[in-house]
Amino acid sequence: MTSALAATSMTVRVGAKTLLDQLTLAIAPGETVALVGPNGAGKSTLLRVLAGEIAPQAGAVTLRGRPLKSYSARTLALHRAMLSQHTTVAFPFTVADVVRMGAGDRGGADALVASALAEVDLTAFGERIITTLSGGEQQRAHFARVLVQLACGEAIHGPGLLMLDEPTASLDLRHQLDLLEATRRRRARGVTIVAVLHDLNLAALFADRIVVLDHGRIVADGTPADIITDTMLEQVFGVTGAIGRVPSPGLPFVLPHAMARMKQHLHPHVAAPLS
Amino acid sequence: MTAAETPAGKLHAGRWARARRSPVIVIGALLAVLAIIAVAAATIGAAGIPFHRLLAAAGLGAGDPDLIARDRLVLWSIRLPRIVLASMVGALLAAAGAIMQGLFRNPLADPALVGVSSGGALAATSTIVVGDRLGIPLPFELLPIAAFVGALSATTALYSIATRESRTSAAIFLLGGLAIAALANAGIGLLVFVADDRQLRDITFWMLGSLGGATWPKTLAIAPFAAALIVAVPLIARGLDLLVLGEAEAFHMGVEVERLKRYAILLVSAITGAAVAVAGVIGFVGIVVPHLLRLMIGPGHRLLLPACVALGAILMVGADTGARMLAAPAEVPIGILTAAIGAPFFLAILLRQRSVASL
Numbered sequence: 185m186t187s188a189l190a191a192t193s194m195t196v197r198v199g200a201k202t203l204l205d206q207l208t209l210a211i212a213p214g215e216t217v218a219l220v221g222p223n224g225a226g227k228s229t230l231l232r233v234l235a236g237e238i239a240p241q242a243g244a245v246t247l248r249g250r251p252l253k254s255y256s257a258r259t260l261a262l263h264r265a266m267l268s269q270h271t272t273v274a275f276p277f278t279v280a281d282v283v284r285m286g287a288g289d290r291g292g293a294d295a296l297v298a299s300a301l302a303e304v305d306l307t308a309f310g311e312r313i314i315t316t317l318s319g320g321e322q323q324r325a326h327f328a329r330v331l332v333q334l335a336c337g338e339a340i341h342g343p344g345l346l347m348l349d350e351p352t353a354s355l356d357l358r359h360q361l362d363l364l365e366a367t368r369r370r371r372a373r374g375v376t377i378v379a380v381l382h383d384l385n386l387a388a389l390f391a392d393r394i395v396v397l398d399h400g401r402i403v404a405d406g407t408p409a410d411i412i413t414d415t416m417l418e419q420v421f422g423v424t425g426a427i428g429r430v431p432s433p434g435l436p437f438v439l440p441h442a443m444a445r446m447k448q449h450l451h452p453h454v455a456a457p458l459s
Numbered sequence: 460m461t462a463a464e465t466p467a468g469k470l471h472a473g474r475w476a477r478a479r480r481s482p483v484i485v486i487g488a489l490l491a492v493l494a495i496i497a498v499a500a501a502t503i504g505a506a507g508i509p510f511h512r513l514l515a516a517a518g519l520g521a522g523d524p525d526l527i528a529r530d531r532l533v534l535w536s537i538r539l540p541r542i543v544l545a546s547m548v549g550a551l552l553a554a555a556g557a558i559m560q561g562l563f564r565n566p567l568a569d570p571a572l573v574g575v576s577s578g579g580a581l582a583a584t585s586t587i588v589v590g591d592r593l594g595i596p597l598p599f600e601l602l603p604i605a606a607f608v609g610a611l612s613a614t615t616a617l618y619s620i621a622t623r624e625s626r627t628s629a630a631i632f633l634l635g636g637l638a639i640a641a642l643a644n645a646g647i648g649l650l651v652f653v654a655d656d657r658q659l660r661d662i663t664f665w666m667l668g669s670l671g672g673a674t675w676p677k678t679l680a681i682a683p684f685a686a687a688l689i690v691a692v693p694l695i696a697r698g699l700d701l702l703v704l705g706e707a708e709a710f711h712m713g714v715e716v717e718r719l720k721r722y723a724i725l726l727v728s729a730i731t732g733a734a735v736a737v738a739g740v741i742g743f744v745g746i747v748v749p750h751l752l753r754l755m756i757g758p759g760h761r762l763l764l765p766a767c768v769a770l771g772a773i774l775m776v777g778a779d780t781g782a783r784m785l786a787a788p789a790e791v792p793i794g795i796l797t798a799a800i801g802a803p804f805f806l807a808i809l810l811r812q813r814s815v816a817s818l
Contacts, residue, residue, distance in 0.1 A: 237707055261713030268711070274564035274703045275758035285704070288713055289697050326704075333712060 186249040188213040188345055188376040189234055194243030196229055196400075203229045205400040206243065214343070216367070216377040218391035220384060222421055225397040227380040228269065231349050234378065235266045247345070261288070262337035264345035265330045269353065271322075273314050279325045280310040286332030296335050300328035303366055305359065320354045327351060327363060334375065343374035350380055364390055384438045388412055396420055412436040479756050482765070489769035493546065496773055500542050500780040505788045506533045541673035542776055547685045548670065548738045549748075549775025551730040553767040554688055556745020557752075559614075561699035561760055562723045563621065565629050566750060566808060570731040571742030573636025575613045577643035579728075579735035580665040582609025584650050587661055600680050607732030613639050614728045618720070668739035668794025670779050677737045684733035688768070691726050695719060696760040703758070741775075741794045743801020748774055750808055 187210040196204040203226050211217055219227045232238045234245060236252045245252040247263060255263070265286070273282060283300055287293035301307050304324040309317065314325055330346070337344045346367065352360040367377055367390065381387040387394055388408035396404035396411060398420050404411050417423045417438065426440045478484050502508050508516065508530050515522035516530035552570065559568040559575075570576045586605040590597040617639055621632035651662055664672070698719040701709040710716045734741070748771045749763065756762055775793075778800075782793045 232707075235711060237710055257710055257715045258713040261711065264711075266711040268705075268708060271704050271708055275561075275566065275753060277703065277758055281757070281759065282704070285701055285712065 186213075187211055187246070188215070189245070189247055189378070191230075191234065191240075191245045192243050194233065194240040194245060196226075196233060196238060196240050203400050204233065204240070207400065207402060208243075209395065209402060209405075211376060211378060213376055214371065214374050216371050216390065216392045217379070218387035218394045219378065219380045219397060220382070220387050220394055221397035221403075226400040227397050228349055229400075230397065231266070231347055231378065231380050235264060235347050236260055237266075261333065262340050262344070264347060265333040265337065266347040267327055267330045267349060267351055269349045271326050273322075276313045276315065278311050279306060279314050279317070282314050282325055283310075283328045283332055286329040286334075287336050288333075290336060293332060293336070296332050297328075300331045300335075303331065303362075304328045305362060320356060320359065323351070323354050324359060324363075327366070331366065331370075334370070338373075338375070343370075343376070346370055346375050346377045348377070348379035350382060352381070352383065352386060360386065384412060388435045388437065409434065409436060412438060480759075480762065482762055485756050485762060485766055486769060489766060489773065493769055493773045493776070496776050496780075497542050497546070500545075500776050501534060501538050503780055504533075504538060504783055506537075508533060508538070537673075540675050540678050541670055541779065544673040544678045544681075544737060545670050545775045545779040546772035547678065547681055548734045548741065549744060549771035549773070549778075550768040551681070551685060551688060551734040551771070552741060552744040553748035553771025553774070554692070554764055555727050555731045555734070557749035557760070557764055557767045558695070558699065558723055559727050559745065560749060561702060562720065562727070563627050563629075563632055564703065564705070565627070565632060566753075567629075567633065567746065567805065569743060569745040569805075570610070570727065571740055571745065572640070572805075573613075573617055573633065574639030574641075574643055575610050575617070575636075575728065575731050576735050576740045576742070577640045577647070578613025579606035579610035579732040580740050581643040581646045581650075582606055582612075582732075583736055584647055584662050584665055588650050588654055588658055591655075591658055599676060603680055603684065603733045603736035605732075606736040607729050609643075610732040610735065611725065611728035613643065614724050618724060665735070665739040666794075667792035668741035668797075669790070669792050670738050670775075670782075671790055673737075681733040681737050684730050688726065688730050691722070692764045692768075693761070695722055695726070696764055699723070699760040699764075739794060741797050743797050743805060744771060744774060746808070747797075747801050747804050750804070 190210040192208050193206045194204055194208070195202065195206050207230065219230060221227050229238065233240055236245075236255065239253070247255065247260075252260075280297060280301070283297045284293055286300075287296060298307070301310055304327055306321065306324055306328065309321065309325070314322055317325065334344055334346055348367075351363055355363060364386070367379075371377060379390065381390065391408060393406065394404075394408055394411040395402055396416060403420060404416055412427060414425065414427055417426060423440045426438050428437050428439060429435065430437055498510075498513070502510055502513055511520060512522060512526065512530050513534070514520040515527050516534050555570045556568065559570060560566050583602050583606040586597060586602060617632070617636055620635035621627050647662065647666065651659060654662055698709065698714045701712050701714050702716070702719065704712075706716050709719075748767050752763055752766050752770060756766060778796050779793055782791045782796050785791045785796075
């Protein structure tokens with residue numbers, strides 16, 4: 185089966201710094217993948233490369249079997265939608281205006297806009313100027329915009345690819361779960377989802393598959409139960425003895441309370457790949 | 460419960476909200492105002508033409524044939540070219556401001572403020588002085604092209620200074636623009652220093668801005684630029700809307716960002732250069748007009764840009780008529796007038812939206 189998205193020995197450098205180091209990753213259609221790892225591991229860079237925003241210096245990325253480079257920005261936008269970490273709106277657009285931008289210049293998006301606003305719990309905020317909203321509310325509005333874009337693409341090319349960079353960073357607990365639910369509904373329809381997440385517990389709840397990055401390489405890749413282990417936490421994050429299990433589905437959860445004795449940060453290269 | 464909260468109030472607000480976003484209503488209303496102000500401008504001046512004589516001169520009424528002949532001459536060779544030129548210059552400058560603001564995501568961008576107009580003026584003055592020195596008679600049509608090249612160099616320099624890794628810093632943008640303006644003005648100063656008396660008169664004109672020398676040939680020389688603007692507006696408006704979210708987001712949503720930026724830079728330079736070539740450096744029109752319109756009809760570029768064209772024309776014809784009336788029979792240079800109105804306006808935006816400059 186053709187991967188929804190595949191990267192082969194991909195390298196990204198900025199100046200002398202290697203952000204992604206010969207990274208290879210294939211994501212199957214309909215999969216939900218969480219990218220985790222310490223700060224500076226290259227998660228956001230990887231997502232931006234997979235979205236076509238940054239071109240790698242070496243290696244190739246394919247989307248549905250075709251080189252990413254061969255897509256025009258316009259076509260690409262119908263295959264994947266991406267939510268960035270921080271989006272600022274420069275002029276006083278209303279929330280509904282911004283959400284409607286997801287539909288591009290296609291008319292008749294009113295119903296899509298209304299349902300996306302309802303899904304992120306912002307129905308009452310449609311006519312508000314977006315910059316007057318709180319950070320979390322703005323982030324939800326941008327999520328609604330991305331959902332509209334995804335729906336427009338789905339109408340043409342079938343279920344697409346949803347990419348999220350720290351989607352829950354500024355959300356309260358309830359809206360984190362709302363967002364999780366929204367992604368689950370998309371997954372049920374066959375949408376492929378790739379998200380950078382900081383919260384390992386959320387990653388365990390969210391994803392079929394967790395990919396752990398460190399220093400621009402993949403150091404672990406598997407199901408949440410396989411990946412969230414004491415060894416991984418200690419080697420990658422420098423934290424020990426924090427793992428428990430949620431009783432019914434048996435998902436792991438992390439409650440960090442101590443740093444690893446060995447100072448991972450001082451000797452980052454001693455960490456051997458786990459997989 | 461206030462009026463706006465009652466169902467009827469809400470309905471009314473909805474109707475108002477729809478009306479102020481309806482292209483037909485907004486553009487129609489602006490064009491009607493433009494027509495009224497143009498007629499008023501035609502009647503006012505050193506050789507006044509009262510309204511009933513204006514009708515007669517236009518062939519719509521009877522009157523003293525001698526008077527009609529005189530009025531026609533004034534109207535055709537002085538008043539009309541000036542009104543048409545003023546509307547085009549206002550339209551070009553207002554649209555240049557709005558496009559630049561969209562491109563740099565900064566409501567304080569104005570071609571005159573950040574050195575784009577000065578770049579154009581420097582290139583145009585150099586053309587005058589150098590052409591004169593070499594003894595080559597230069598056609599007037601060359602000046603808009605020279606000004607375009609100067610404005611393009613300034614805009615390109617500004618863009619490469621202010622934008623790194625597809626992020627534009629508002630503070631660096633404004634300060635970089637300040638440096639470019641200073642550099643261009645130093646160049647103009649040097650030309651003033653080496654210029655002879657006749658050249659000096661021409662150069663002073665660039666520096667203060669005036670529509671005093673309006674003629675039909677000048678009007679024709681910038682007409683292609685105005686036409687290019689009208690054609691380009693629908694092509695770049697959607698891209699500019701999405702660019703409001705940032706370059707990366709615009710790309711994610713399907714905009715060919717690099718191409719859009721190239722077109723926008725070329726267009727801003729061309730239309731600013733054209734305006735500068737015929738009217739010199741006139742500041743703040745590009746800030747005042749888009750800002751007023753964003754308050755009235757919202758920030759969407761598909762309506763904002765055409766509305767800027769219309770309101771820019773209205774404002775410039777009005778300001779030019781004011782410049783002719785204030786110290787009649789002498790004229791106040793229009794650049795002084797627009798700065799006197801525009802600079803406080805600029806400060807008001809700055810103070811209201813301190814965050815946009817993030818200084």
